[in-house]
Structures are given as C-alpha cells and as structure tokens.
Amino acid sequence: MRSLFVKELRLYFTAPIFYAVACVFLIIAGIFFSNAMIRESMFASQIAQYQMNMPVGLTEIVIQPLFDGISLLMLFLVPLFSMRLLAEEKASGTIELLFTYPLTDITLVAAKYLAGLTVLVILIACTGAYMGILAFLSPIDWGVVISSYTGLVLLAGSFLAVGLFASSLTKNQIIAASASFGLILIFWAMGGLSEHLSSGLTSKVITELALLTHLSSFLKGILVLKDAAYYVFFSLFFLALTVSVLESRRWRG
Amino acid sequence: MITIEGLCKDYGPRIAIRDLTFEVRQGEVLGFLGPNGAGKTTTMKIITAFMPPTSGRVSVMGFDTVKDSLKARSCIGYLPENNPLYNDLKVESFLAFAAGAKGLKSNRRRERVKEVIQACGLEEVGGRVIGRLSKGFRQRVGLAQALINDPPVLVLDEPTIGLDPKQIYEIRHLIKDVARDRTIVLSSHILPEVSQLCDRVAIINKGGIVAIDRPENLTTGLREHTSITVRVGRDSAEAARVIGAQDGVVKVVPAEDGLLTIDTGRDTDLRPAIVRQLVAADIDVYEITRRDLSLEEIFMRLITEEASDA
Numbered sequence: 001m002r003s004l005f006v007k008e009l010r011l012y013f014t015a016p017i018f019y020a021v022a023c024v025f026l027i028i029a030g031i032f033f034s035n036a037m038i039r040e041s042m043f044a045s046q047i048a049q050y051q052m053n054m055p056v057g058l059t060e061i062v063i064q065p066l067f068d069g070i071s072l073l074m075l076f077l078v079p080l081f082s083m084r085l086l087a088e089e090k091a092s093g094t095i096e097l098l099f100t101y102p103l104t105d106i107t108l109v110a111a112k113y114l115a116g117l118t119v120l121v122i123l124i125a126c127t128g129a130y131m132g133i134l135a136f137l138s139p140i141d142w143g144v145v146i147s148s149y150t151g152l153v154l155l156a157g158s159f160l161a162v163g164l165f166a167s168s169l170t171k172n173q174i175i176a177a178s179a180s181f182g183l184i185l186i187f188w189a190m191g192g193l194s195e196h197l198s199s200g201l202t203s204k205v206i207t208e209l210a211l212l213t214h215l216s217s218f219l220k221g222i223l224v225l226k227d228a229a230y231y232v233f234f235s236l237f238f239l240a241l242t243v244s245v246l247e248s249r250r251w252r253g
Numbered sequence: 254m255i256t257i258e259g260l261c262k263d264y265g266p267r268i269a270i271r272d273l274t275f276e277v278r279q280g281e282v283l284g285f286l287g288p289n290g291a292g293k294t295t296t297m298k299i300i301t302a303f304m305p306p307t308s309g310r311v312s313v314m315g316f317d318t319v320k321d322s323l324k325a326r327s328c329i330g331y332l333p334e335n336n337p338l339y340n341d342l343k344v345e346s347f348l349a350f351a352a353g354a355k356g357l358k359s360n361r362r363r364e365r366v367k368e369v370i371q372a373c374g375l376e377e378v379g380g381r382v383i384g385r386l387s388k389g390f391r392q393r394v395g396l397a398q399a400l401i402n403d404p405p406v407l408v409l410d411e412p413t414i415g416l417d418p419k420q421i422y423e424i425r426h427l428i429k430d431v432a433r434d435r436t437i438v439l440s441s442h443i444l445p446e447v448s449q450l451c452d453r454v455a456i457i458n459k460g461g462i463v464a465i466d467r468p469e470n471l472t473t474g475l476r477e478h479t480s481i482t483v484r485v486g487r488d489s490a491e492a493a494r495v496i497g498a499q500d501g502v503v504k505v506v507p508a509e510d511g512l513l514t515i516d517t518g519r520d521t522d523l524r525p526a527i528v529r530q531l532v533a534a535d536i537d538v539y540e541i542t543r544r545d546l547s548l549e550e551i552f553m554r555l556i557t558e559e560a561s562d563a
Contacts, residue, residue, distance in 0.1 A: 003353020007342070010350075014341040093337030097398070100301045101354045102327035250305050250319075 001107050008085075008115030021080050022123055025073060032069035033130045036062040058134055059141050064219050067148045070127060071215060074120075074156050075184055081119060082163025083177035085112045086242075090171035105246040109239055113164055120156045124149065144221035151218025154231035158211060159184050161238035168245040187211040254279045254436055255300060255406060260309035262295050262460075269295040270460040273309070282432050284451030284468075285440035286552060292460040293440040294334050297410050300438065301331040313406055327356060330399030334410040336392060340384030344375055344394055347383060348401060355402040365401060373397040373427060389420035393427065400431060407431065409439040413446060425450060444552060456555055463555045471551055480544045481515040481524060486537030489513055495534045496527055511539070 012018050040061045089095040098108060128149075134140050159180075166180035167173075191210035207213050211234070214227035260273040270292040277283045285293045299306050302318040302325055311318045316325035339347055345366060352362040370379050373393040378386055383394060392412065399407055412428060413421045428439070428450060441447050447454050448468040455465040464471060485492045489507040496515060497505050501523055504516040517523045524541055531538050 003350050006353075007339070007346075007350040010346060011339065011341055092340070093333065093335060094339055096298075096303055096333045096337055097331075097351075098354070100303050100326055100329065100331045100333075101351070102323045102356055103354055104323065 001111050004103065004107065004111035005115050008112055009118060011084075012081075012115065012119050015084070017080065017084070018119065021077055022126075025077050025123055026126055028073055029066075029070055029127050029130075032066055032073075033062075033127075036065050036069075039065075057141075058138060059144050059221070062134060063131075063140065063144060063148065066127075066130065067152060067219050070124070071152060071155055071212070074152070074159055075188060076181070078120065078156060078159035079163050079166070079177040079180040079184065082116055082160050082180055083167055083173040085116060085164050086167040086246075087171050087173045087176040091173070099249070105243050108246065109164065109242050113160065113235075113239060116160045116164065117153075117157055120160060121153055124152055124156065141221065144219075147218050147221045147223050150223065150228075151215050154218075154228060154235075155211065155215055158231050158234045158238075161235040161242075162187075165238045165242045165245070168242045184211070254314055255438065256312045257296075257300070258310050260296070260299060260311060261307045262292075262299060262304075263307045268460055270457075273457075273460075273462060275455060275462060275465055277436055277438055279436055280434065281453060282437045282439065282451045284447035284454045285438065285457060286442065286444065286447050286454055287440075287457040288442065291457045293457060294410055296457075297331075297334075297408050297438065297440060301329055301408050302326050303331075303333075327402065328404055328406050330402065330404040330407045332395045332399045332407075332409045332412055334414075336395040338383045338391060338394055338398075341382065343380055343382055344386075344397075345370070345379045347394065348397055351398040351401045357402055365403075369397040369400050372400065372431070374423070389416055389423065392416060392420070392424055396424070396427060396431075405435060407435050407437045407439075409437065411440055411442075413441065413443065421446075456552060458555070464551075479517050479522070481517060481527065482540075482542055482544060483513045483515065483527065483531070483538065484540040485511045485513065485531065486539060487511065488536070491534070492531060492536050495530050495536065499523065499526055499530055501526075 040058065043061055086095070089098060131140065131145050162183045163176070163180035166183060167176040169179065170176050187209065188211050190206050191212045193206055193210075208230070214224075214230045217224040217227050255277040257276070258274050261271050262269045273292075273296060285296070287293050298304050300311055300313065300318065302322045305319050313325040314328040316328065318325045339350075342350070348366045348369060349362055352365055353359070357365055370376060373396055375390065375393055375397060378390050383391065386394065396409075396412070399409070409428070413424050416424060425446065428437070431437075432450070439447075439450065451468065453466060454468050454471060456463045456471075483492070483496070489511045492511075493505045493507045493513060496502055496513065501518050501521050502515055503518065506514045508514065515523075515527070522543065524543060528538055528541060
C-alpha cells in the first residue's frame with residue numbers, strides 16, 4: 001500500500017501535466033483573489049464615501065467568493081489530475097504488473113485515491129498564501145478559513161473519486177477526463193435544477209444529491225456533520241464502484 | 254510447481270485454449286512453443302492470475318489462482334509480453350516499488366533491490382529513467398522486477414523478443430542463471446532457444462497441447478529414420494557401395510566432396526559399423542555424425558499434421 005502510494009506520487013511529480021495544471025490553477029486562483037481584493041477596496045471606499053453602515057467584512061467579500069471560485073476551478077482541473085490514474089496503467093500495460101502482484105483491488109484503489117488526494121491537498125494548500133496576505137492586512141476569521149478549506153478538500157476528494165471511477169472504465173485518458181467532467185457536472189447541475197421544482201420529495205432528493213448544496217455551510221464557517229458525511233459517502237460510493245470495475249475482470253473474463 | 258487441469262478459455266465465441274492439462278514440475282524449465290495466436294500468452298495470463306479461466310483450474314505451489322489468488326500471486330514472478338514498465342520512473346525507484354508491492358519488509362527492500370540490480374547486470378543504469386533505456390536493459394529491468402521477491406516460480410512471456418543477438422545471448426544466460434532453483438515457464442517462438450533453455454517443451458497449437466516432452470525425446474520420437482552423414486576422403490561412389498552393403502542401411506545418397514547422407518532404421522546406431530566397413534575398405538573417414546531432426550522440423554511437422562487433421 002505505502003509503496004504503491006509513493007509510486008503514484010512519484011509519477012505525479014515526474015509527469016509534466018501536473019506542473020501544467022498546477023500552474024493554470026494557481027494563475028486563475030490568483031486572478032480570483034485579485035478580483036476579490038479590488039472589489040473589497042472599491043466597496044470599502046464607497047462605504048466610506050457615503051458613510052453607510054454596512055458590513056465590509058473580508059469573509060463575505062473576499063474569502064467566500066474566492067473559495068466559490070476555487071471550487072469551480074476544481075470542477076475543471078480534478079478530471080485532468082485523475083484521468084491518468086488507471087487509464088494510463090491500462091494503456092501502457094503496467095496494469096498487468098499490478099494485477100499479478102499480490103495486491104488487493106481495494107489496496108490498489110485506495111493507494112491511487114490517497115495519492116491523488118495528497119496532490120490536490122498540496123495544490124489547495126498553495127492558496128493558503130492568499131490567506132496569509134489577508135491576515136497580514138487585517139484580522140480574518142480563521143474559523144471560516146479552516147472550515148472552507150475542509151469543505152474544499154472534501155469536494156475535491158469527491159471529484160477525485162468520480163475521476164478515478166471514470167479512469168477505471170477506459171484506457172483512453174481523454175475519455176476518462178471527459179467522462180469524469182460530465183459526471184461531476186451532472187451532480188453540479190442538479191443544484192440549479194432543484195430550484196425550479198416544486199417542493200416535494202423529488203426536489204428534496206435532488207437538492208441533497210447535488211454536490212454544491214453541501215459546500216455552502218462550510219463556506220459560511222459552519223461544520224455540519226450531515227454535509228461532511230455527504231462528501232465522504234459520495235467518495236466512498238464512487239471508490240466502491242471503481243473497485244467493482246476492477247473486480248469485474250474476474251467474472252467478465 | 255504448477256498444476257493445470259482442464260483449462261479452457263473463450264474470448265466470446267473465439268476459443269483461445271481448450272482443455273489444457275499438464276504439470277510443471279519443481280525446479281523444471283518448461284518451454285511453450287507455438288505459432289502466434291496458439292494460446293501461449295492466454296495460458297500464461299491465467300497461470301499468473303491476471304485473468305480467470307472459463308473453466309478448469311490452475312494451482313501454483315499448491316494455491317489455486319482463483320480462490321487463493323493473493324497467495325498464488327506472491328509465489329510468481331511474471332514478465333508479461335511486451336514487458337510493460339513505468340517509463341517515467343528510475344530503475345531503482347521502480348524496483349523499490351515492486352519490492353514493496355510484492356510485500357517485502359521495508360528493511361529488506363533496499364538490500365534486495367541491490368541484489369537484483371547486480372544479478373541482472375543493471376548497475377550502470379540504476380539511476381536512469383526506464384523510458385530512456387535500450388531494449389536489452391528494459392528486458393533486464395522486467396526480469397529484475399519478476400525476481401525481486403525471489404519467487405519460486407517464474408513465468409516469462411517471450412523474454413527475448415525484439416532483442417539483438419548479443420542481448421538475446423545475455424538474457425538467455427541470465428535466465429539460465431536464475432533457473433537453478435526455480436520452476437520456470439517460458440514461451441517463445443524461437444526454437445533453438447527453447448531447446449537450449451528448457452528441460453521440457455510443450456508444443457501448443459490452436460489452443461491445445463500437441464506434444465509435451467524433453468527436447469531430445471521430441472526429436473528422436475518423431476523421426477522415421479535416423480540420418481547419418483559421413484565425410485570420406487575420396488571416391489564417394491565406392492564408399493556408397495560399401496555402406497550400402499551394411500545391414501540396416503535404408504538409403505545412401507552421395508553428394509559432392511565426399512559427403513554421404515545415410516538413412517538407417519530408427520532404433521539402431523550404425524555409426525561404429527559403418528566406420529569399420531569404410532576402414533576395412535581402405536577409405537579415409539574424416540567425419541561422421543548422427544543428425545537428429547531439429548526441433549524446427551518437428552514443430553512444423555506437428556503443426557501441419559494438426560492442420561491436415563482439422
């Protein structure tokens with residue numbers, strides 16, 4: 001398990017795609033951050049001008065929009081991180097080594113998932129620099145920051161589980177990326193759909209199934225067990241699907 | 254030690270192997286010989302538990318490859334066809350990974366990686382990225398990962414394919430070296446290779462075993478005549494007459510420069526008698542050899558027999 005995990009990490013950091021995607025991620029996150037900062041300063045000066053009594057908290061104007069933006073970015077970038085996980089092994093034939101080593105399918109999936117998650121956590125952690133800048137300028141609500149990061153990692157973990165599943169279905173990395181992007185988008189779009197449904201069981205189910213519904217509490221700085229559980233179960237569900245796809249070789253022949 | 258009983262494998266409507274039953278004995282090198290598409294790779298993939306058989310069973314060192322898959326797999330070192338490797342990893346880190354994945358304790362790993370690097374002659378490329386190695390070195394890396402957990406059973410699918418003659422020679426040597434205390438199954442379509450490396454040969458065609466025996470038994474068992482060639486000093490016509498008079502000689506064909514080809518009955522070795530006759534007739538003998546049917550001829554014979562049966 002550990003050596004498989006280490007191997008996955010090694011492969012991540014030797015492949016150019018990691019650096020390309022990480023670069024894009026950090027540039028775009030930087031743009032989001034600058035945007036939010038400019039908006040904050042404009043807002044603050046307007047309030048000063050008209051002497052309004054309004055909250056100009058960093059949380060509402062900088063931190064929440066920034067995390068909203070990063071979660072959207074994840075939607076696009078996680079499929080690019082996850083696409084190679086199993087598809088590449090299949091295309092190059094190295095899956096034959098893995099399947100004939102004395103490793104269980106669960107170990108295989110777990111090691112790959114954890115390696116992918118580690119990379120994503122590293123990437124997300126890079127945005128901590130922005131929080132540092134904010135904290136340097138003015139006191140910020142660390143509770144919100146910590147809960148937002150928790151939510152973001154859980155969200156990224158869910159995306160990754162979907163991506164790993166998509167990667168188990170094909171040996172073509174492009175198809176893997178497209179399929180995981182599509183799947184994530186379906187769960188993403190559900191949130192919007194539920195708004196137009198009359199309140200009923202269907203609407204409730206769709207709202208609860210949607211990926212983004214459960215992020216808002218984290219971004220507000222509230223840790224709700226139900227929402228955390230949703231992401232954990234969502235990930236476990238897709239990981240279990242991945243394991244059964246791998247196992248299917250034993251009965252599909 | 255590998256036992257294979259009634260093994261069948263279908264790929265949809267296509268039958269890859271049918272009712273294969275044989276045993277690979279402890280410490281033996283068994284060669285799989287057969288044309289492309291005969292079912293060699295399929296059989297090996299089932300032995301290594303990469304895929305399940307449609308019916309029948311395989312046990313490796315007493316472990317069923319389906320029911321006791323993990324235990325069976327930990328007894329096997331496998332070099333798959335085309336030798337897939339992680340091209341982005343360095344040789345050493347790849348071998349360290351293989352050692353860990355095959356369950357070697359972390360304190361043994363470093364030591365064992367060193368050992369196989371030495372055993373497989375990889376010292377000079379240990380720190381290099383696998384993707385940039387020559388084919389010969391890649392093959393050694395493939396063999397090294399198979400050997401990393403010191404498995405009692407090795408399964409090598411076409412270990413010398415695509416190598417140049419020098420590399421082939423080196424890989425064969427390497428296989429001979431590691432064969433000493435291991436049970437090995439290797440496939441090949443290079444016939445001399447099989448006869449050099451293997452204790453027994455299984456010739457397989459169209460998913461079934463056509464013949465399985467020691468290479469020398471295969472070569473003697475199938476010929477109708479024993480063929481002897483003699484080189485004499487002068488006057489091959491006179492020599493032909495002398496030899497033709499010998500009991501048991503079926504046919505003598507004289508060729509140029511004193512070379513004669515003699516067909517005799519299959520179970521007698523007439524070489525001493527022929528030499529005595531020639532010397533008595535005052536003819537100089539420079540060379541006499543018994544020529545066995547080559548494995549190649551046997552292979553072709555068996556394969557074509559099979560085809561005419563069908």
